[in-house]
Amino acid sequence: MKFFQSIGAKTIGKVTAVGRAALMLFGALIAVPRVKNIPLIIKQLYVVGVQSLLIIMVSGLFIGMVMALQGYTILVDYGAEGSLGPMVALSLLRELGPVVTALLFAGRAGSALTAEIGLMKATEQLSSLEMMAVDPLRRIVAPRFWAGMLAMPMLAIIFSAVGILGGHLVGVDWLGVDAGSYWSIMQSTVDWNQDVVNGVIKSLVFALVVTWIAIFKGYDSIPTSEGISKATTETVVYSSLAVLGLDFVLTALMFGIE
Amino acid sequence: MDHLVEVDNLTFKRADRIIYDGISLKVPKGKITAVMGPSGIGKTTLLRLIGGQLTPDKGDVRFGGNSIVSMSRKSLYETRRRMSMLFQSGALFTDMSVFDNVAFPLREHTKLSEDVIATIVALKLQAVGLRGAAQLMPSELSGGMARRAALARAIALDPDLIMYDEPFAGQDPISMGVLVKLIRELNDALNLTSIVVTHDVTEVLTIADYIYILADKRVIGEGTAQQIRESDSELVQQFLKGKADGPVPFHYPAPDLKASFLGADK
Amino acid sequence: MSKYKTEVMVGVFVMLTIGALLLLALKVANQTVATEGDTYTLYAKFDNIGGLKPRSAVKVGGVTVGRVSSITLDQEDFTPVVELSIQNEYSGFPETSSVSILTSGLLGEQYVGFQPGFSFDGVANLKNGDYLQDTKSALVLEDLIGQFLFNRGSDED
Numbered sequence: 001m002k003f004f005q006s007i008g009a010k011t012i013g014k015v016t017a018v019g020r021a022a023l024m025l026f027g028a029l030i031a032v033p034r035v036k037n038i039p040l041i042i043k044q045l046y047v048v049g050v051q052s053l054l055i056i057m058v059s060g061l062f063i064g065m066v067m068a069l070q071g072y073t074i075l076v077d078y079g080a081e082g083s084l085g086p087m088v089a090l091s092l093l094r095e096l097g098p099v100v101t102a103l104l105f106a107g108r109a110g111s112a113l114t115a116e117i118g119l120m121k122a123t124e125q126l127s128s129l130e131m132m133a134v135d136p137l138r139r140i141v142a143p144r145f146w147a148g149m150l151a152m153p154m155l156a157i158i159f160s161a162v163g164i165l166g167g168h169l170v171g172v173d174w175l176g177v178d179a180g181s182y183w184s185i186m187q188s189t190v191d192w193n194q195d196v197v198n199g200v201i202k203s204l205v206f207a208l209v210v211t212w213i214a215i216f217k218g219y220d221s222i223p224t225s226e227g228i229s230k231a232t233t234e235t236v237v238y239s240s241l242a243v244l245g246l247d248f249v250l251t252a253l254m255f256g257i258e
Numbered sequence: 259m260d261h262l263v264e265v266d267n268l269t270f271k272r273a274d275r276i277i278y279d280g281i282s283l284k285v286p287k288g289k290i291t292a293v294m295g296p297s298g299i300g301k302t303t304l305l306r307l308i309g310g311q312l313t314p315d316k317g318d319v320r321f322g323g324n325s326i327v328s329m330s331r332k333s334l335y336e337t338r339r340r341m342s343m344l345f346q347s348g349a350l351f352t353d354m355s356v357f358d359n360v361a362f363p364l365r366e367h368t369k370l371s372e373d374v375i376a377t378i379v380a381l382k383l384q385a386v387g388l389r390g391a392a393q394l395m396p397s398e399l400s401g402g403m404a405r406r407a408a409l410a411r412a413i414a415l416d417p418d419l420i421m422y423d424e425p426f427a428g429q430d431p432i433s434m435g436v437l438v439k440l441i442r443e444l445n446d447a448l449n450l451t452s453i454v455v456t457h458d459v460t461e462v463l464t465i466a467d468y469i470y471i472l473a474d475k476r477v478i479g480e481g482t483a484q485q486i487r488e489s490d491s492e493l494v495q496q497f498l499k500g501k502a503d504g505p506v507p508f509h510y511p512a513p514d515l516k517a518s519f520l521g522a523d524k
Numbered sequence: 525m526s527k528y529k530t531e532v533m534v535g536v537f538v539m540l541t542i543g544a545l546l547l548l549a550l551k552v553a554n555q556t557v558a559t560e561g562d563t564y565t566l567y568a569k570f571d572n573i574g575g576l577k578p579r580s581a582v583k584v585g586g587v588t589v590g591r592v593s594s595i596t597l598d599q600e601d602f603t604p605v606v607e608l609s610i611q612n613e614y615s616g617f618p619e620t621s622s623v624s625i626l627t628s629g630l631l632g633e634q635y636v637g638f639q640p641g642f643s644f645d646g647v648a649n650l651k652n653g654d655y656l657q658d659t660k661s662a663l664v665l666e667d668l669i670g671q672f673l674f675n676r677g678s679d680e681d
Contacts, residue, residue, distance in 0.1 A: 046530040050537045089552050128349035128408075131309050132363050133338035139366075154541040161544035164552060183551060188588070191579060192553040 021216040028141040028215075037143055044147030048109040052155060055108055056101060060159035063096055064088060064166025071167075072175050081177050085186035088167035089160075093190065093199045094255065097160035099247050102206035105152055106239035110214035113144055114235040117218025118228035126219075141215055148211030149204070156203035198254045205246060210239040260287040262419055262451045263308055268317030270300075270307060277303055279475040280317065285419075290445050290452040292466035294459065295473050296497065301455040302346070304472075305421045308453070309343060310334045322418070339367060341419040346427060348408035350396040356383070357392040360411045367415060382410040385447075386440060402433030406440065413444060419451045420444070426458040434458075438465055459498055463487070471497060563590060563609035564652040568623045573604045574634055574662025576625050581635040582608050589614040592636060608636065617650045618643035624660035634662060 067088050075081045117140065120126050129136045164186075171177045190196070214235045221231035263285035270278045277300040285291045295301055306312045308319055310326045319326040321337055329337065342363075350359050360379045364370060370378070383389040386406040396404055405425065412420055422441065426434050442465045445452045456462050462469065463483045471479040471486070471494055479486060479494040486494060495501075512518070573595060582590040590610035598605050608623075620641025627634050641647075641658070650656070 042534050043530055045534050045537070050530075050533045053537060053540070093548070093552075123347050123352070124345040124349040125351055127306075127311065128343065128345050130311055131338060131341070131343040132366070133335045134363075134366050135335070151537075154537065157541055157548065158544045161547045161552075164547070186552055188581070190553045192549065194579065196548050196553050 017220070020220060021212065024137065024141065024216055024219055025145070025212060027135075027137040028145055037138070040139070040143035041146050041150075044143045045151055048105075048113065048144070048147050049151030049154060052105060052108045052151070053158070055104055056155045056159050057162050059100060059104060060092075060097075060162035061166040061169075063100060064092065064163030064168075065170045067091060067096075067163070068167035068170035068175070072171055072177065081171075081175075082181040082185055084167070084171045084177050085182040085184075086189035088171070089164050089186045089190050090195060092160040092163040092167075093195045094202075095247070095251070097156045097163065098199050098203035098206055099243060101152060101156040101159045101203060102210055102243040103240055105148075105155065105207075106210045106214070106236050106243070109148070109151070110210050110235050110239055111232045113148070113211070113214040114218040114221070114232045115228060117141075117144075117215060118221040118223065118231050121219070121221060122223035122225075122228065141219060144215055145211055148214070149207045152207030152210070153200050153203045156199065160199065194255075202247065202250050202254075205250060206243050209242045209246060213239045213242065261285060262287045262322060263453070264318075264320040265304075265308070266318045266320065268307065268314045268319065270303065270312070270314045272300075272303075276475055278314075281472070281475075281477050283470055283477065285451060285453055286468060287451050288445075288449055289467035290441065290454060290465055292454045292456065292462040292469045294455075294457060294462060294469060294471050294497070297457060299472055299475075301457075301472065302423050305343060305423055305453065305455055308421065309338065309341065339415060340417055341421065342412040342415070342417040343421045344405070344408055344412050344423060344425060346424045348396070348401075348404040350399075350404055350408055350411070352396050354396075355392065356388065356394050356396065356399070356407045356410075359396070359407060360414055363411065363414045378414065379410075382414055383407075385413070385444065386410045387436075400433075402429055402436065405429075405433075405437065409437075409440060409444075413448065413450075416448065417450070419453070422452065422454045422456070424456055425454065426456055426461050434461060441465060459500075473497065562612040564612060564615065565593070566608045566610060566650060566652075566654055566656060568606050568608065568636075568656040568659050569598065569603050570606060570625065570659050570661045571603060572661040572664060573606060574625055574627075574664055576606065576634045576636065576662065580633065582610065582623075582638055583635055584614070584638045584640060589638065606636070615649070617641075618647050619650055619654070620647055620658070621650065621656060622658035622660065623656050625662035627663070 071084050071087045075083055126136045172179045172182050217231040217235045221227045261284045265283040267280050267282055268278055269280050357379055360382055361375050364375050380389055383392055386409050388406055425437050438461050469486050470477055479489050479491050578592050578594055580592045581588045590608055593609040594607045596605050618641045622639045624637045625634055626637040
């Protein structure tokens with residue numbers, strides 16, 4: 001009996017949490033376009049975007065370099081090292097760019113968002129906004145949400161571009177793959193809609209999920225030091241799992257069915 | 259008699275625990291009303307009920323004659339512009355300077371030019387004695403200063419009602435004295451109505467015009483400072499004198515110690 | 525000061541993104557208007573398409589003139605029908621043209637090799653929706669090996 005009761009209680013808890021998350025997002029987005037809020041979005045874009053730039057670019061560079069190195073040692077056995085360009089580019093654009101960016105974003109910006117909003121709640125700043133007749137959903141949540149939605153695809157694009165340049169650095173400059181074939185075979189293989197646009201769509205979906213989880217976890221956290229630390233951990237864990245799971249679904253939808 | 263806030267037969271439950279069981283309060287216009295009671299009985303909850311942040315299970319809260327409970331979200335936000343609340347921690351926005359904190363409600367709710375806002379902010383900060391600290395960040399303020407800065411922000415829009423949530427908690431005697439003076443002076447100078455929620459008996463008895471004492475989910479005593487002091491209720495006297503045991507028990511409700519040690523409680 | 529810095533840095537961020545996007549568009553995906561431009565459609569029936577996929581290139585002497593837009597199976601004679609979208613700028617191929625499925629390199633991708641036929645009087649040009657009559661199927665490695673073994677077997681007799 002106790003067993004079923006605990007399952008039931010957990011299920012109800014989760015379902016109501018999803019409901020609260022949906023209500024929060026709805027409340028935040030219902031009155032979006034206000035000119036007054038644009039500076040707020042820019043400020044958040046700085047916090048979640050610009051401050052994640054360094055980690056994104058360094059990771060992109062190294063991942064591109066490693067892929068070129070690994071790819072080269074495999075492809076050179078078949079005399080197909082000319083295909084290094086498309087290999088690096090396609091892996092980055094379709095998979096690694098959106099996914100790794102989302103994972104890094106969850107760790108770097110998502111956790112910070114949760115902690116910030118959680119602490120605002122703990123220090124009664126959210127309540128205080130409400131009492132000043134300012135809706136915290138619009139003032140605090142909405143700008144952060146839009147900044148996340150904008151920043152993540154931008155970061156993913158930069159990640160892929162830097163990765164391709166990193167691949168060029170290792171493949172062409174160090175291992176001696178022909179620069180012409182690196183770019184030209186890449187160009188003939190990579191398709192704008194199929195690869196670049198689909199990658200951006202992926203990262204938009206990830207942006208929605210990661211930002212949403214991060215903001216909701218902060219907004220819904222128990223306002224104690226323990227509650228906030230738990231919420232921060234959950235943000236990183238849940239968003240990482242959601243990103244990887246969704247990545248499979250999206251890949252199947254975009255590339256799996258012909 | 260003119261009442262700005264009326265709490266009428268209000269019942270509020272949190273989960274299964276009853277916080278208030280049919281309490282009624284009246285807050286007269288232009289006066290300082292104190293709500294006292296032991297910690298943990300949800301005095302802050304009462305302020306949130308008045309501010310419309312929580313909804314009671316039964317009963318009604320009226321602000322200036324209009325029911326807060328049945329208000330639409332839009333008119334609730336309209337009404338909130340006429341009230342403000344001073345939170346226990348001050349709740350200053352940590353990413354803005356003191357100046358911007360005080361300017362915040364003005365920028366949100368008015369279309370005043372920056373020059374006018376700067377003047378108003380300077381005046382409000384002058385009133386709480388912090389004009390010199392305008393460019394400091396909240397993290398650089400002491401607890402008492404943070405509360406005064408928050409008070410300046412609370413009066414920025416010239417509200418009708420200010421609710422103070424434990425304004426004296428954790429303050430040294432000097433800051434406490436400053437706050438007592440400020441609450442009294444602001445109330446008289448700006449023709450405000452104030453509700454002070456606290457458990458600091460001595461301070462409150464000096465400034466409050468009318469006092470409610472809450473305990474055990476209901477109002478156990480009310481009256482002017484004089485009437486309260488002379489009350490013959492045991493509860494009120496226990497609270498005023500700070501006796502450890504009395505009608506408010508020292509022990510949190512628990513099974514008998516002997517019985518639970520002998521394993522008889524299951 | 526800090527507000528100014530924030531705005532500058534966000535500006536840099538946006539410019540970086542645009543730069544990266546341009547790199548992807550021009551250098552990586554070679555996005556030109558032509559790939560999105562007007563095309564016309566030709567059909568070809570093959571016995572076996574091997575590893576040909578939608579989006580494989582259609583080449584004339586190594587120059588890409590279009591892409592395979594879809595591959596379906598004819599419901600009546602159960603042969604694969606390949607739909608080719610050819611860019612409008614490459615038009616006027618005669619009806620006698622032939623297509624074959626070729627492989628770039630030993631293990632490379634498969635593509636459609638388009639061989640323009642001779643044009644003489646009485647031969648019209650290919651139009652939108654026409655079927656190419658002369659097709660050569662993909663070489664399937666297993667068939668080749670089978671043939672090779674069979675031939676060897678018959679040689680020894």
